[in-house]
Amino acid sequence: MIASFGVKRANINNIVSFVLLVGLSAAFILPLFWMITTSLKPIDQLLLDPPVWIPEPLEFENYPNALEAQPFLQYLGNSLQIAVAAVIGAIISNSLVAYGFSRVEWKGRDAVFVLVLSTLMLPYHVVMIPLFVSFSKIGWVNSWLPLIVPAWLGHPFFIFMLRQFMLGIPKELSEATRIDGGSEWILLTRVILPLCKPALATVALFQFIWSWNDFIGPLIYLNDRDLYPMSLGLALYHNSQGITDFSILMAASTMAVVPIIIIFFFMQRVFIQGISLTGLKG
Amino acid sequence: MLTPRKRRELRKVGVGLVFISPWIVGFLALNLYPIIASFYYSLTRYSPISSPRFIGLFNYEKLLYFDPLFIKALTNTLYFVVFAVPLGNMLALALAVLLNQKVKGLSVFRTIFYLPSILPLVATSIVWTWLLHPQYGAVSVILAELGLPAISWFSDPQWAKPALIMMSMWGTGWMMLIYLAALQDVPQELYDVASLDGASLWRKFRHVTVPMISPIILFNTIVGLIGAFQYFTEAYIITEGGPGDSTLFYSLYLFQNAFAYFKMGYASAMAWLLFLVILILTFIIFRSSAKRVYYHGS
Numbered sequence: 001m002i003a004s005f006g007v008k009r010a011n012i013n014n015i016v017s018f019v020l021l022v023g024l025s026a027a028f029i030l031p032l033f034w035m036i037t038t039s040l041k042p043i044d045q046l047l048l049d050p051p052v053w054i055p056e057p058l059e060f061e062n063y064p065n066a067l068e069a070q071p072f073l074q075y076l077g078n079s080l081q082i083a084v085a086a087v088i089g090a091i092i093s094n095s096l097v098a099y100g101f102s103r104v105e106w107k108g109r110d111a112v113f114v115l116v117l118s119t120l121m122l123p124y125h126v127v128m129i130p131l132f133v134s135f136s137k138i139g140w141v142n143s144w145l146p147l148i149v150p151a152w153l154g155h156p157f158f159i160f161m162l163r164q165f166m167l168g169i170p171k172e173l174s175e176a177t178r179i180d181g182g183s184e185w186i187l188l189t190r191v192i193l194p195l196c197k198p199a200l201a202t203v204a205l206f207q208f209i210w211s212w213n214d215f216i217g218p219l220i221y222l223n224d225r226d227l228y229p230m231s232l233g234l235a236l237y238h239n240s241q242g243i244t245d246f247s248i249l250m251a252a253s254t255m256a257v258v259p260i261i262i263i264f265f266f267m268q269r270v271f272i273q274g275i276s277l278t279g280l281k282g
Numbered sequence: 283m284l285t286p287r288k289r290r291e292l293r294k295v296g297v298g299l300v301f302i303s304p305w306i307v308g309f310l311a312l313n314l315y316p317i318i319a320s321f322y323y324s325l326t327r328y329s330p331i332s333s334p335r336f337i338g339l340f341n342y343e344k345l346l347y348f349d350p351l352f353i354k355a356l357t358n359t360l361y362f363v364v365f366a367v368p369l370g371n372m373l374a375l376a377l378a379v380l381l382n383q384k385v386k387g388l389s390v391f392r393t394i395f396y397l398p399s400i401l402p403l404v405a406t407s408i409v410w411t412w413l414l415h416p417q418y419g420a421v422s423v424i425l426a427e428l429g430l431p432a433i434s435w436f437s438d439p440q441w442a443k444p445a446l447i448m449m450s451m452w453g454t455g456w457m458m459l460i461y462l463a464a465l466q467d468v469p470q471e472l473y474d475v476a477s478l479d480g481a482s483l484w485r486k487f488r489h490v491t492v493p494m495i496s497p498i499i500l501f502n503t504i505v506g507l508i509g510a511f512q513y514f515t516e517a518y519i520i521t522e523g524g525p526g527d528s529t530l531f532y533s534l535y536l537f538q539n540a541f542a543y544f545k546m547g548y549a550s551a552m553a554w555l556l557f558l559v560i561l562i563l564t565f566i567i568f569r570s571s572a573k574r575v576y577y578h579g580s
Contacts, residue, residue: 013383013483014383014384014385017380017383017385018385018386020380021380021381021385021387021391024377024380024395025391025394025395028394028395028398028452029394030413030420030421031398031406031409031410031413031452032397032398032409033420034409034412034413034419034420035409035412035413038412046418047418048418049417049418050423050426051418051419051420051423053420093304093305093308096301096302096303096304097301097302097304097305099301100297100298100299100300100301100302101298101301101302104294104297104298104301105294105298106291106294106295106297106298106299107291107294107295108295109298112302115309116305116309119309119313121508121560121561121564122313122317122557123508123511123512123553123556123557123560124512125512125533125536125552125553125556125557126316126317126320126553126554126556126557127312127313127316127317127320128540128553129316129320129323129540129546129549129550129553130315130316130317130319130320130323130550131312131316132540133319133330133546134311134315134316134319136330150308150312152304153304153305153307153308153311153312154302154304154305154308159305184297184301209400212402213400213401213402213403213404215402215403215404215515215518216514216515216537219518220541230402230404231402231403231404231405232404234402234404234405234408235404235518235519238404238408238411238519243415243418246412249408249412250408250409250412253405253406253408253409254405256402256404256405257401257402257405257406260400260401260402261397261401264393264397264400268389268393271396272392272459
């Protein structure tokens with residue numbers, strides 16, 4: 001009796017949770033649903049009061065029109081190049097740094113590591129102006145370098161994550177290689193890094209998304225339209241348009257969003273894993 | 283003369299420093315130098331075409347006593363922080379608790395809640411402008427169907443901030459994912475014991491779940507706080523500070539001072555004040571939570 005009552009209660013809880021989740025999901029999907037249906041609306045159905053949820057017929061022409069209104073393909077290509085260059089740098093630099101903080105034992109290491117973590121607290125706005133001044137002095141303004149080079153110098157979040165991961169690899173593995181006369185470099189590239197693939201994938205993903213989504217960086221540094229990434233191109237296009245262009249704007253927004261969604265679906269497991277890799281779990 | 287042991291130790295330090303050298307360069311060039319330079323600029327009058335001219339604490343005095351827009355930006359930001367951080371946190375925790383009930387379709391729900399938080403803010407900001415359009419937006423239709431009065435959202439000084447807070451809650455998925463990972467680590471036995479004592483769901487949540495994940499609540503609060511103080515992109519894209527300066531947030535006003543009015547010294551003083559506010563608040567939160575946060579194994 002008691003047992004079956006317990007099962008029933010659990011079932012009711014489950015059903016209530018499920019219903020709540022469905023309701024909340026609908027609210028979370030609404031903005032993206034609205035983006036996609038608007039991107040497929042013919043102009044005469046855009047400004048109806050009350051609005052239509054699903055246009056009839058679907059106007060796929062909005063996409064080629066968006067590509068004509070602005071060089072969005074070029075913007076997408078620029079975003080891709082910036083993001084890939086930053087990802088490569090992030091993988092190389094953060095691996096090296098994390099190795100130095102986990103697999104090499106040296107005096108003062110942990111004190112320096114605290115310094116690494118403390119920089120996470122630093123608001124971007126404090127460094128924003130001096131960085132702009134320095135980068136303009138060395139002629140990097142209006143180039144991608146200020147957006148790419150910092151990624152090649154390590155990021156505290158990634159260093160922390162990779163370090164945690166590397167600390168989890170048994171010490172004996174390193175000792176064996178050292179006895180064979182292998183250098184630290186061989187140890188890192190042949191032994192440690194191959195074991196860190198899941199953590200490296202997380203670094204690559206997060207760096208890609210940060211670079212792809214970055215707005216204030218390009219806004220500060222880029223003047224030349226040919227250099228614009230998607231975020232900046234989309235923002236400036238938005239500012240110059242009126243209400244009648246919203247179907248085009250939504251088509252362009254969809255194009256900015258879809259690459260991230262595709263990457264998410266292909267690498268979902270890495271995403272979810274990334275959270276536990278940060279060591280935040282316990 | 284160095285003993286062989288000392289020499290080996292030094293060599294190890296050398297190896298360590300070589301490996302972390304990218305970070306050292308980054309720390310010096312991207313953190314340490316800019317922090318010092320920023321403080322120096324904050325004591326000067328400085329536009330990009332002239333060199334900095336030392337004026338002491340004048341920028342700080344002007345900010346605190348003679349700039350009503352600065353006070354406006356500060357209060358707008360505090361309003362945003364006070365609502366967006368706790369509400370986003372609570373929603374994230376609620377979603378994580380619901381997902382942790384072993385419901386069907388967990389991965390689908392998880393994706394739906396998480397995805398908005400990793401999408402490009404410029405695109406989602408444009409989408410929300412349109413979603414909350416007073417006449418043609420989807421939300422207006424729903425409000426009308428429910429018999430509720432129309433709201434002008436981003437063009438109404440009263441509603442613009444709540445609308446932005448609502449949008450920020452939509453992007454709370456990353457926090458939810460962190461909570462979910464933490465919830466999955468709470469030992470089931472604790473709940474079983476609580477059940478034997480006849481504890482209600484709420485009591486289990488309050489006296490088992492919350493204490494067990496309290497370090498994560500603290501973490502999410504602080505990360506959320508630092509992020510909220512730097513809130514920029516949405517306000518820049520959607521409202522540009524309007525209507526009537528109701529969404530002129532700290533970072534937006536700082537950005538305008540630096541890159542629209544070219545008052546680099548003045549903007550640097552703003553940046554340093556922001557830094558101080560964040561440091562002090564973080565410290566207070568750490569201090570006041572020390573007794574309430576439970577760390578495993580301590």
